[in-house]
Amino acid sequence: MTCHNPTSFIDAQNGSIALVGHPNVGKSVIFQRLTGKHATVSNYPGTTVEVTRGAVRRWPDLFLVDTPGIITLPAHSDDEEVTERVLLNEPLRAIIQVGDAKNLRRTLLLSVQLAELGIPIVLALNMMDEARQRGIVFDPERLSDSLGFSVIPTTAVRGQGIDELHQALEAAIPSNFHLAYPREIETKLDETTQYIESHLTSPSPVSVRGLALLWISHDPVCENWLRQHLEVSTFTGLIDLREQFEKPSGEALGQHVQATRLAWVDRLIPTILIVPGNQKNNFAITLGRQTTHPVWGLIILAVVLFGLYEFVGVFGAGKLVGLLEGKLFTEIINPWITSQVTQLIPIPIIQEFLVGPYGLWTMGVTYALALILPIVTTFFLAFGVMEDSGYLPRLAALSNQVFARLGLNGKAVLPMVLGLGCVTMATLTTRIMESKRERLLVTLLLALAVPCSA
Numbered sequence: 001m002t003c004h005n006p007t008s009f010i011d012a013q014n015g016s017i018a019l020v021g022h023p024n025v026g027k028s029v030i031f032q033r034l035t036g037k038h039a040t041v042s043n044y045p046g047t048t049v050e051v052t053r054g055a056v057r058r059w060p061d062l063f064l065v066d067t068p069g070i071i072t073l074p075a076h077s078d079d080e081e082v083t084e085r086v087l088l089n090e091p092l093r094a095i096i097q098v099g100d101a102k103n104l105r106r107t108l109l110l111s112v113q114l115a116e117l118g119i120p121i122v123l124a125l126n127m128m129d130e131a132r133q134r135g136i137v138f139d140p141e142r143l144s145d146s147l148g149f150s151v152i153p154t155t156a157v158r159g160q161g162i163d164e165l166h167q168a169l170e171a172a173i174p175s176n177f178h179l180a181y182p183r184e185i186e187t188k189l190d191e192t193t194q195y196i197e198s199h200l201t202s203p204s205p206v207s208v209r210g211l212a213l214l215w216i217s218h219d220p221v222c223e224n225w226l227r228q229h230l231e232v233s234t235f236t237g238l239i240d241l242r243e244q245f246e247k248p249s250g251e252a253l254g255q256h257v258q259a260t261r262l263a264w265v266d267r268l269i270p271t272i273l274i275v276p277g278n279q280k281n282n283f284a285i286t287l288g289r290q291t292t293h294p295v296w297g298l299i300i301l302a303v304v305l306f307g308l309y310e311f312v313g314v315f316g317a318g319k320l321v322g323l324l325e326g327k328l329f330t331e332i333i334n335p336w337i338t339s340q341v342t343q344l345i346p347i348p349i350i351q352e353f354l355v356g357p358y359g360l361w362t363m364g365v366t367y368a369l370a371l372i373l374p375i376v377t378t379f380f381l382a383f384g385v386m387e388d389s390g391y392l393p394r395l396a397a398l399s400n401q402v403f404a405r406l407g408l409n410g411k412a413v414l415p416m417v418l419g420l421g422c423v424t425m426a427t428l429t430t431r432i433m434e435s436k437r438e439r440l441l442v443t444l445l446l447a448l449a450v451p452c453s454a
């Protein structure tokens with residue numbers, strides 16, 4: 001099964017491979033396809049962000065790391081910071097970028113950023129089934145030629161393209177992708193690269209040009225890394241250098257860098273796209289657009305909140321609880337347990353402790369199973385559907401303006417509204433917030449300012 005090619009990085013060393021890409025593009029499905037069952041999930045050191053690791057089935061010496069979804073570099077959210085820390089601190093042998101074939105523009109923008117790090121990279125263009133359904137046809141080989149690394153179309157849920165992905169990984173070599181920036185940026189980039197190169201105290205995990213690009217874009221993770229790997233005085237020198245670069249125009253270089261990348265992607269796409277596909281008349285897309293419409297969006301939001309209330313409040317907390325607590329426990333289970341306990345244990349105080357009005361069974365277990373369980377189950381089912389359907393980011397876009405004034409992201413609307421019902425559960429949902437600061441703020445607001453009906 002294993003191909004013994006001594007020059008292949010996969011045979012030569014052990015280390016890890018990182019799965020990187022936007023949220024919800026199929027990274028975790030590909031992770032399962034490549035690793036099989038055994039995976040360990042743990043918080044990334046010093047954060048509450050989860051990272052999954054597992055040995056690659058075909059090459060057991062290599063570990064696959066499933067990173068949190070990122071939108072773009074430089075990192076802005078906790079998730080993006082963790083993913084970038086994986087890129088800079090793990091003994092990486094390769095990156096698999098997982099992208100959505102329906103969204104070539106944003107996928108390729110990230111490809112450019114990742115390729116510039118100079119680590120061997122393969123692009124898995126996933127969701128090919130959906131791209132085909134929309135009539136999108138492109139030329140992966142041509143794309144691969146332009147990028148300088150392999151592009152593998154995949155439909156991860158059906159296991160299509162996974163073999164090809166293995167082969168491409170085996171052949172992957174450090175990417176020599178090189179995007180030429182406008183002259184004035186190149187000059188500054190060169191100077192930064194040379195400065196970093198001549199002062200680093202240990203070898204760089206990614207290409208120094210990649211580091212320099214992140215540095216001039218004010219990337220926080222890269223700054224941290226450089227602070228640790230440069231003498232204090234040289235690090236200050238690097239900051240001075242960047243300030244000096246930014247002085248004449250007064251604007252950040254990162255924006256020019258990003259604009260150049262986007263322009264390159266926009267020129268590339270027409271050359272690889274054979275049929276752009278028809279995205280009109282698709283009900284899901286139309287509905288998706290309407291969810292952020294100022295008027296329709298609010299109506300849809302009202303419908304969603306009403307549905308949430310009907311499912312969790314009326315069905316879960318009303319019907320299910322009534323059935324479980326009222327019928328099953330009060331009428332059938334509890335009388336039986338009470339009679340058993342009173343027969344077996346003739347000591348009143350123990351009887352009272354177990355099955356009295358405030359007994360361990362009659363109150364503790366009954367409430368946990370008949371009251372809390374149905375509510376929590378229906379709640380997390382509904383919440384899962386909202387999360388997986390992609391409604392949450394749209395909801396955030398809708399309510400951003402209101403919450404921006406509180407220094408929060410629009411996603412805060414969900415915990416806030418849920419908090420009117422039950423603050424405990426709402427606190428659990430603060431995990432949708434992107435940074436620790438926002439989670440803390442929302443939790444505080446919930447505790448102090450939102451009246452809880454429960």
Ligand SMILES: Nc1nc2c(ncn2[C@@H]2O[C@H](COP(=O)(O)OP(=O)(O)O)[C@@H](O)[C@H]2O)c(=O)[nH]1
Pocket residue numbers: 021022023024025026027028029030069126127128129130154155156157158388
């Ligand atoms: N239609 C289709 N759905 C997919 C494909 N790959 C993944 N999915 C679905 O996309 C959703 C997100 O996948 P997941 O692996 O969790 O994405 P991640 O956020 O990148 O880890 C899940 O519902 C998957 O079942 C694919 O190739 N085609």
Ligand SMILES: [Mg+2]
Pocket residue numbers: 027028
């Ligand atoms: Mg995932």
